Amino acid sequence: MPSLVFIVVMSLFFSLPGYSSAGNEKTVALVMKALSNPFFSKMEKGARIFAQENAIQLEVFGVDRETDIERQIGIVNNLISRGYGAIVIAPADSKKLVSICKKAIDRGIIVINIDNPLHKPTLDQQGISIPFVGSDNFAGAYMIGEYVKAKLDGMGRAIVIEGIRGVENADLRKKGFIEAVTAGSSIEIVASESANWHTDESLSLTADLLAKHPNIDAIFCANDSMALGAIQAIDLMGSLKKIVVAGYDNIDSVRTEIRNGRIHATIEQHPELMGEYGVHMAWQRLNGLSIPDNRSTPLDLVTYEHFGKKVAFSISTLRNPFFSIMIQGAKESADLFGMELIVLDAENQDAQQLTDMAETLNQKVDLLIVNPTNTSCITPGIEYANNEDTPVITVDRKAAGGTVLCHIESDNSQGGKKAAHFLAQKLGGKGRVIEMEGIPGTSAAHERGAGFNEALKQCAEIKIVHRENAHFDRQTAKAITLQILKKDQKVDGVFAHNDNMILGVIDAYEELGIKLPKAMIGFDAIPEALRSIRQGKLTATIAQKPQTMGTLAIETAARYFRREKIKPLILVGISLVKN
Incomplete structure (x- = not known):
């Protein structure tokens, strides 16, 4: 990741009179917000990996703090003067970056908007349309609101620590959380103020709000950096009451606090995919291909209930690439949700699978996922799990007997x-x-x-x-x-x-x-x-998407640990791939 010093030096260099713009026509520039925020480190990593795998020329730029709007405008202006082929931008401000993006488009530069959507009325006013890559911020915050409402049993007092006001993702997260947490509940929002995405500002703001509003039950922060500031404020104020704290972004330091039970929930919105998809779409346009106006990235609710849970996955055989891909999906998802995943390879042997299951159940796992070697022969293993009160999820192949929490399969x-x-x-x-x-x-x-x-x-x-x-x-x-x-x-x-x-x-x-x-x-x-x-x-x-099956198995386990209602059958879509 480029350091701030490097960015400043390069920016000055680009501004020198007579600097040549030749040679950048096929280069993609990724312009992000605060490089000090781990969220953007993940975004950069996803972009760089995709660029390397596809031999795409990529350069990365950013600012020190997310309030450095003019600085980000200056970076884009320099990229325009150097004649870059495409700019992929996570704007620090939804309105103020529109004019400079229009300038780039007028110069024939491709612009892709990621993470924070540019303000649509301002885009319309400027007469431009810019493709967007990102998650639904309203929906993600709504998921947090529903979770907090359930944790409080629909009663209590909550505080919202907002991002930068007027920025689309900040406003949408505030709106989504408040609508969800107050719908059909007696939860009161006693204060909602901005800490501009920053930990230090959140610390002082939260401390002030806790002093003004005692007996707070929940605090929602529109990003994880501010959630870290909120728990520091709770410590500083010496609150003895357990306050439900939720953030947004799933950065590593917050995952540590979730594991310790100090932060209860966050949202993973996959910034690595934002970086990857943004660069991919820029590359497609550079090569004369059509691209969609909008490409979504998924959202995952990450909570403390499933951190540290031990889950065993008995697979029929890892020698089959289909099942090894399924396990890869499960591993990635288990890592996301903080679960310990134990993989058991039955090597297509019915007896081996039953033995593996019995031995694992005797070691007290929290949940068992099974891809049966045989629909009928697996029944004793499922029944043994039932007797041990261990929930079972089956994947791809059904079990003829026993009780399963959920079955996941293609049609x-x-x-x-x-x-x-x-x-x-x-x-x-x-x-x-x-x-x-x-x-x-x-x-x-x-x-x-x-x-x-x-x-x-x-x-x-x-x-x-x-x-x-x-x-x-x-x-x-x-x-x-x-x-x-x-x-x-x-x-x-x-x-x-x-x-x-x-x-x-x-x-x-x-x-x-x-x-x-x-x-x-x-x-x-x-x-x-x-x-x-x-x-x-x-x-x-x-x-039939084996990786999705593995992912869904772990996601279903996470919902079970959160005590959510589980569908007995989940069908994964199929498609025909032909030459």
């Missing part, structure tokens, strides 16, 4: 139908087809096959001439295909219940030097399958 039957419709289209409604089935007894194999065969009944001239069980395994699928091809090479299409198997089928055809069938369709959209589509070998795959 496998719909995916099978999509595969059948696409195969029929590619074959023109007639042909000879191989179906490679997954592990018997798994809900995924049953539902994918049922959906595929139900849809295929509409095509009387398409015949499944070989239906074989390859247990979701690549080598098994290859071996079976080699045996089939020795006797029968009149195959027009293949549908496999997962990508590992369809890749095994391709391996067999290539080993024998036989031309691939017209339609080759898998299921999962793992990275190697997507590469195979780009290479023209695999025709299509059904994408």
Whole structure:
């Protein structure tokens, strides 16, 4: 991250008379607010990683404090004079930065607005429109308000420590929190004043407000830096009453205070994605591609209830890339929510999975997530967890027995139908087809096959001439295909219940030097399958987002620990990926 000294020196250098603007036409400049704020460190990191991975020229600039509006305007002015190709800006002020952004646009420079939205009426007045990347600040603060209302049982007195007034994200956070916390409750907002995003200002302001308004039950701060100042003020005032304190941004120092129970909640709005998406959109425009007017980043409520919780995830096999991606999503989400995640690899062995579950339950975990090796065989393990009063979430594959808190899956039957419709289209409604089935007894194999065969009944001239069980395994699928091809090479299409198997089928055809069938369709959209589509070998795959499944499993656990109502079934969207 550039230091303030570096920024000041470079700014002076850019201002020298006669400085050449040549060579910057393809460079993207990221202009942020306070570089001292960890939130913007995350934003910079996301932008730099994306730029490095895609060979994009990126330079990063910023100011020392978020009130340095004129300084930020000066940085943008210098970038304009140097002829940068694109400016990605997190504006320090929603209105005052509009004019300089218009100047950049008038000079042919692409401008992308991230994090804090520019003021729409001012944009309209200037006759410009600027694409925006960021989260819904009203919605995020509303989530905090709902949480605080529940913690106070709908009764009490609250203080709001605002950001800079007139700045869109500050105003939206204040509005969202107040609307949520007061809706249908007896909670009173006794004061709402600005600390300009700063820790030191929040410390003195909160101390003054606590002196004026005793018996405060909750304090909402529109960012985490101010939340740190608020708890310092609580310490300074020597308050014996437990005050619910909430912030916004999920910076590391606040996570430490959440772990210690001093701050109760914050919002993660993924600044790394703001940086990444902003640079990506700038790069797309620089290359003549169209971009959306708005791109959202997700919001997550992070609270102290789930910090330190121990969660075990029993996965059927990590040898399958689909499940390793699922675990990666769970790990990232567990880290976000402060949970300890224990991963158990059953290696596709029913007995091993049951043993792992029993041993883990005996060590007293707070919640168990299971991706069953077998729908029926997993029942004793689920029932044992029920007896131990340990909640269970199942993912991808169902359990035939026992009680589960929630099941998360793709609509496998719909995916099978999509595969059948696409195969029929590619074959023109007639042909000879191989179906490679997954592990018997798994809900995924049953539902994918049922959906595929139900849809295929509409095509009387398409015949499944070989239906074989390859247990979701690549080598098994290859071996079976080699045996089939020795006797029968009149195959027009293949549908496999997962990508590992369809890749095994391709391996067999290539080993024998036989031309691939017209339609080759898998299921999962793992990275190697997507590469195979780009290479023209695999025709299509059904994408069912394993990383999202892993993420949702942990998010559901977090909601359970917060004692929120849990949906018994969560369906993850699917799509067809084709060449």
